[in-house]
Amino acid sequence: MTKKIAFLGLGNMGIPIAQNLINAGHEVSIYNRSAVKAQQLTGNYFLANSPAEAVADKDFVFTMLADDNALNQICTGENGFILALKKGAIHISMSTIAPETSAILNDIHHKNGSIYLSSPVFGRPTAAAEAKLFICLSGQDEAKQLAKPLLEQVGQAVYDFGEDVKAANVLKLTGNFMIMASMETMAEAFTLAEKNGLDRKQVADFFGNTVFNAPIYKNYGTLIANNNYQPVGFKSTLGFKDARLASKMALDAEMPAPLLNLVYNRLLSAIAQGKGEQDWAESIAKGVSNDAGI
Amino acid sequence: MTKKIAFLGLGNMGIPIAQNLINAGHEVSIYNRSAVKAQQLTGNYFLANSPAEAVADKDFVFTMLADDNALNQICTGENGFILALKKGAIHISMSTIAPETSAILNDIHHKNGSIYLSSPVFGRPTAAAEAKLFICLSGQDEAKQLAKPLLEQVGQAVYDFGEDVKAANVLKLTGNFMIMASMETMAEAFTLAEKNGLDRKQVADFFGNTVFNAPIYKNYGTLIANNNYQPVGFKSTLGFKDARLASKMALDAEMPAPLLNLVYNRLLSAIAQGKGEQDWAESIAKGVSNDAGI
Amino acid sequence: MTKKIAFLGLGNMGIPIAQNLINAGHEVSIYNRSAVKAQQLTGNYFLANSPAEAVADKDFVFTMLADDNALNQICTGENGFILALKKGAIHISMSTIAPETSAILNDIHHKNGSIYLSSPVFGRPTAAAEAKLFICLSGQDEAKQLAKPLLEQVGQAVYDFGEDVKAANVLKLTGNFMIMASMETMAEAFTLAEKNGLDRKQVADFFGNTVFNAPIYKNYGTLIANNNYQPVGFKSTLGFKDARLASKMALDAEMPAPLLNLVYNRLLSAIAQGKGEQDWAESIAKGVSNDAGI
């Protein structure tokens, strides 16, 4: 069934998700601060000149932005779309942001007569291109039922975390912490094995095919075993943003999290050394290697 | 093809492995310090009164002991089997031990005219019962070729890590470190999510079915999400032994390993508090929860 | 020379400082949210009913509050004194607060025609009573020259950290981090020695009289060696506030600080366990002891 959709934010993740919505035959209008990005899209879509133009008369507005700031800007900022939304429109917010940001936007939507859903995703651009994302969802039940069919067109499964819009954001940040922790785990493990005479690629292969045969260990294991982080999949500055948000959650919840501190420091150190643009896996793994003199 | 086999060490892991060798129709003699454990075995086997009696005229000697000490004792100790081994016999050493212990035993075997192979395994007693262990192997190539068909009868796959007998032990300790690190990761993650309003079981389910869908995350994730560690699968004292051996490897290799320090301290703290008998997952996860006041 | 002074904030530290100003013969008006605290003061002073009344026609306004919030409240909040200040009056701000809070208040004072100086202190209530505080000072030079004679009446030395009002706050938070780090150092050291057969009091005495013969090691060393933290000198919640502010400084400056993380977690854990009211030294030292099973 064709839906009227706006998609805002054409980053590495936004492009393939938007493309899948276009491919599914929906009526899609696109907005990105830098319009040239839209040239990577194929098929039928409308390129809007402003967030407000993009969302006008749409039933669903997807956003996939770099951070809380960018999302706030495009939604409630000077040229934000919030007042242009039609009543009852559903904002499907896919960015990785602070739970608190979702709570605030949810309130604003509520007053505005529109609906806010948190819908962050797990998966990399290639997974997004194949519509194989894992999608987390939280917010008002009725709206979630309407959003699910669309989300199933861009992901392999949708997981419902209840009515609190913050929940899916909590889960996403928790997951990003787990990914960073896995990188530290692999970096220490492979370095330990290498310095004791093993081949780190063979070590990565063994674990990635046996007791750790999960996507995170397979994908990042390959990067870390080969010391090859090109092309950059996720910048250290973005990874640090998430480590910082997770630390804030830990503080608010009164919870010491020493492993979180450790990966937070790995990323912060890379940034302090001017390496914020490198892949987050490189920042963590090179931190371990460098401390070990290799 | 029926082989003459001795199996020494009937712990949680030894029993199912020995059973699979008996089931495969080999001529198996068994030794365990406490002979009563052998009553858990079914089928045809010979119960020896000493390690030496067990290994006499056998072509393969499997050992699966609790630690380096127990292995040294049964092999080269006062009533050890080493001198009773026939020339060319192959000792398949499955215990999780220091690489250095393997190197020393390897030398002794060499002088003795017998052969030592390192063959530690990954998998829990239930996996052992189903012959689904992942088996690591290192040592002399010719002997490995002879050992592999037997190992394939107790595991789902055999991975060859070369001719250095230490290699498979390095890998096993590296893997046990990775498992402990995963427990810390999950413990911090689930506690972070729980203290921010989510259900830890739902969180564990989500990750265990998506980006972390590997045995370690599924199995330990269930324990840690449910805060239920009965029955004890692997005691904290044994886990700490491995953390200590891995730390020794890191020291010898001149490598800082802060995440290893963290899990080492979790287990050491549990032992200091008199909780050395509890499951290693409980020691790590309760350390996190307790610090967070839950 | 008699000055017209207002003193706001009669906590553990405020009382003895205010008393010394009264004793020095100044014309002192006092304000505290809970006026009953003023009964601990002796000599001549005026008890004001509001911050505004306290500061009216005064040349110097001292504030010594629990945190940034309390300071903002009393200065620029609903019943704050800022508009009641006479032109050219000097606000000597002694609270331990975020550098940023000083910067903001400094701007407000500037627009208001009054002057803001940062003047946090080191020393405990007993040191304050003996006018032996170490006083840090930063802000406009001319105002500092006017403030110094007064500060010398409540401390043993005044240290000038330049014209940036933030500087003295940075120094104070840095110092409080150092104190917490010293507590962790002593707690680990005394526990290590104790568990290896020494008497922790003798250990504390030795170091406090030799290579660590500084007030911090002598005073906190006694508490930590004796495991006696009564009466509470500085609550864990206040200590944690400072650890949090120092962490914020480290984040803003892009600096990993693992020892800061460690003491931050000690205090946060105590708070999570409902022990926020206990002395900060107890939270840190009991964290160490508890992990060691004693």
Add this chain to the structure above:
Amino acid sequence: MTKKIAFLGLGNMGIPIAQNLINAGHEVSIYNRSAVKAQQLTGNYFLANSPAEAVADKDFVFTMLADDNALNQICTGENGFILALKKGAIHISMSTIAPETSAILNDIHHKNGSIYLSSPVFGRPTAAAEAKLFICLSGQDEAKQLAKPLLEQVGQAVYDFGEDVKAANVLKLTGNFMIMASMETMAEAFTLAEKNGLDRKQVADFFGNTVFNAPIYKNYGTLIANNNYQPVGFKSTLGFKDARLASKMALDAEMPAPLLNLVYNRLLSAIAQGKGEQDWAESIAKGVSNDAGI
């Protein structure tokens, strides 16, 4: 009263201590593996060709060696002095070594009819030259009474830690841990202050003159504030040896010590990077600075 003394080990610390014993008029025979070091001594002394020759007919034997190995070698090794000692001779062992090494040597001396005292010192070569060392002492009471007058000629005070020879070694290692922890404290503190706009030398001066006015903070504070570690006072490899011995004590005593882990890793990392010869303060402080990108 003139005593017959042997002094073995002319390192940075041994030379000034031996000189003070010579200056005090004792009959001193000297031994050092590299005899040329003795040319730095002045006054009357006998240069022996072997440890055995040095100790023959002496009542007191001082040893000040680099590590456990060197001490064992000179005492009980191939050309060790133990059998050449006269009955009742007192071995005053000043090296920083494992408590266990002292216990073993103590037993050997006991069987040999001689006496072993642990007597490690705090202070740097300049303090040794001025006879201002702080001297720790443990072992048999009667022997300690005989040793004290001599020790008072090379130190400013002698502290008695009881009859267990291990005690003074435990204290010494505990103290070296505290010194390393202070370096980490200062390195993080000065870097935090510097990155927030303060001058690190002014920060070091302030704390070294106020609440942290102890030798450790003054001396190492100057090095760390100025980033100038020449000449090398104590090599990182030696500092790491002590961190390792302290970690061993913590393990044996079942005690997690995260701050000890942290400084252990700083030194190990420097060694792994080929910087083992640099001052231990440089290894710790540069570790902090480097992580912070400065």
